[in-house]
Each structure stands twice: as C-alpha cells, then as structure tokens.
Amino acid sequence: MKLPQVLRSLLIVICILLFSSCVSRKEIVYFQGLERAGEIIDQNRNNGLEIKPNDLLTISVSxxxxxxxxPFNLPVTAGGNSFGGDEMRVAGTPALQSYLVDSDGEIEFPVLGTINVQGLSRQQLAAKLKNEIAEYVQEPIVNVRIINFQVSVLGEVNRPGTFDIRDENLSLPKALGLAGDLSIYGKRNNVLVMREDGDKKVYEYLDLTDPQSISSPFYYLQQNDVVYVEPNGAQRQSASYNRNAGVYISIASVLISLVVLITK
Known part of the structure; x- marks a missing residue:
C-alpha cells in the first residue's frame, strides 16, 4: 500500500533534518593535526602579565x-574581605592591603614614594623594589601579586561568566574549561579574544582546531580579557526553533508509524 502524500512529505522532512544535523570531525575536534605540525614553539608563555592602570597589587616585604x-609594608587590615574569589578572607582574618595602580601607572609605596609600575611583570617589579629597598634593609624579600586578574567568557559555552584567576599563565583552553567548555553549538574555528591595550581595544580570532593557534599572543590571556564564542551556522539558523526538535521528530515518527498501521 502506498503511503499518503502527507506521510511521504513528513518522512522526507525527517530525513533532511537527520542528515543536516550531522557534524564533521573537522568542525568539532580541537588542535587537529598535531602529529603533522611537529614541534610548535610557544613564544608567549613566559612573558608574564604586564601591570596596567587600575590593577590591584599586594606587595609584601620581609x-x-x-x-x-x-616600614615597607602597608598596615594589615583586621576585618572585611579582600578582592577576588580565591583571595576572599573571612571577616576578622588579617589581610594585606592592596595598591591601586593609578591612571599614570604609578603607586605610592611606603618610604620609597611614587613608583612607576606600568608595563612591568610582577617579577620585574619585585626585582625593582628589592634593589631600592636593599639600600635600607639587608637581604630584603619582595613578593608581588596581581589580585584583580579576571577574564570573561561569553557566548556558546556551558557556563558563561566572569572568573577570578590565580594562575599567571592562563591559556585560552583553560579559560574555556572554567566556563564548562564550548557547547556543541559553539564555533571552534573562530573564537574571539578582546583585550585592552592602553586606550585601545585589540582583538584576534583564534582557530582552536588549528594547533598553530598556540603560537598566538592571544593564546595566553591577560587581565580583563573577554572571550566570545560565536554560535555555529546550524545554531544561528535554528535560533527561532526549539532545541527539543529532536524529541518532536521522534514523536512524529511514532505517530507516522501508528497511522501506517491503522491505514493498512
């Protein structure tokens, strides 16, 4: 018995939807072709973060x-919370006060006065302070931390948001991991990283399916970077549709089967 025209049309639509939902490995898998790329030179890992205006620093001298x-340490506060997720202190617990880098890239440091810190890594600033403090103190030990290192991950990820970071070498994959990785609808070959560079906004699109993306200066993130994952073509086209379409297709298939049985 021939199927009614309506049923045949429904079957054709279902087949088209099923085949169009297939995604190739090339669109999904990260860092493809590593075995062919050979050794990739990572020139950016050891550069460290550069201190910028509006950064918050803790500097301890011992x-x-x-x-x-x-005299070279700010007074220790006895209450309240310090900045940042992992830097939170229970009320009443002593915590170091922070230095706010002003718009000129400077801080006011005890005894030494105004210090220009902009563009320095924390290791460079520690060495600079150690040299100057050594005129007053024998064998000083200086520890510097940037405590407002945050990145925002937006778009087609499973847990978008802004994250407080302690790791100085935060790679793009690690930041995406904090956000629960890309959803299946995220476009892996066109991930946008936006960055503040003085008064300018700079950006770059990275292809996470290409192992050469490791050599990009945007592969390691800096404070206040914003990562945006664009939805893929299928997701953009289905923006007006319910993501439960697969369930509805299954229900439609069952109904079609029932109709076929009844009309026999």
Whole structure:
C-alpha cells in the first residue's frame, strides 16, 4: 500500500533534518593535526602579565631582621574581605592591603614614594623594589601579586561568566574549561579574544582546531580579557526553533508509524 502524500512529505522532512544535523570531525575536534605540525614553539608563555592602570597589587616585604622590613609594608587590615574569589578572607582574618595602580601607572609605596609600575611583570617589579629597598634593609624579600586578574567568557559555552584567576599563565583552553567548555553549538574555528591595550581595544580570532593557534599572543590571556564564542551556522539558523526538535521528530515518527498501521 502506498503511503499518503502527507506521510511521504513528513518522512522526507525527517530525513533532511537527520542528515543536516550531522557534524564533521573537522568542525568539532580541537588542535587537529598535531602529529603533522611537529614541534610548535610557544613564544608567549613566559612573558608574564604586564601591570596596567587600575590593577590591584599586594606587595609584601620581609627580611631576616623583621623589624627593619615593617616600614615597607602597608598596615594589615583586621576585618572585611579582600578582592577576588580565591583571595576572599573571612571577616576578622588579617589581610594585606592592596595598591591601586593609578591612571599614570604609578603607586605610592611606603618610604620609597611614587613608583612607576606600568608595563612591568610582577617579577620585574619585585626585582625593582628589592634593589631600592636593599639600600635600607639587608637581604630584603619582595613578593608581588596581581589580585584583580579576571577574564570573561561569553557566548556558546556551558557556563558563561566572569572568573577570578590565580594562575599567571592562563591559556585560552583553560579559560574555556572554567566556563564548562564550548557547547556543541559553539564555533571552534573562530573564537574571539578582546583585550585592552592602553586606550585601545585589540582583538584576534583564534582557530582552536588549528594547533598553530598556540603560537598566538592571544593564546595566553591577560587581565580583563573577554572571550566570545560565536554560535555555529546550524545554531544561528535554528535560533527561532526549539532545541527539543529532536524529541518532536521522534514523536512524529511514532505517530507516522501508528497511522501506517491503522491505514493498512
């Protein structure tokens, strides 16, 4: 018995939807062709973060003679919370006060006065302070941290949001991991990274399916970077449709089967 025209049309539509939903490996898998790419030189990992205006720094100074180092430390606060997720302190627990880098890239440091810190890594700033403090204190030890290192991950990821970071070498894949990785609808070959560079906004699109993306200066993120994952073509086309379409197709298939049985 021939199927009614309506049923044949429905079957054709279902087949088209099923075949169009197939996604190739090339569109999904990260860092394809690593075995053919050979050794990839990572020139950006050890550059470190550069201190920028509006950064918050904690700087601690110690020395074998503890009393001699005290004037070079800000007073320790006894209450409240410090900045950042992992930097949170329970109320009443001592915490170092922070230095806010002003618009000129400077901080006011005890005893030494105005210090220009813009463009320095935390290691470079620690070495600079150590040299100057050594004129007053024997064998000083200086520790510098950037405590407002945040990145935002938006778009087609499973948990978009803004994240507080402690790791100085935060790679793009690690940031995406914090956001629960790309959803199946995310476009992996066109991930946007936006960055503040002084008064300018700079950006780059990275192809995560290409292992050469590791050599990009945007592969390691900096404070206040924004990562945006664009929806793929299928997701854009289906923006006006319900993602439960697969369930509806299954129900339609069952109904068609029932109709076929009844009309026999």
């Amino acid at each position: 020395a074998p003679e503890i009393e001699a180092a005290i």
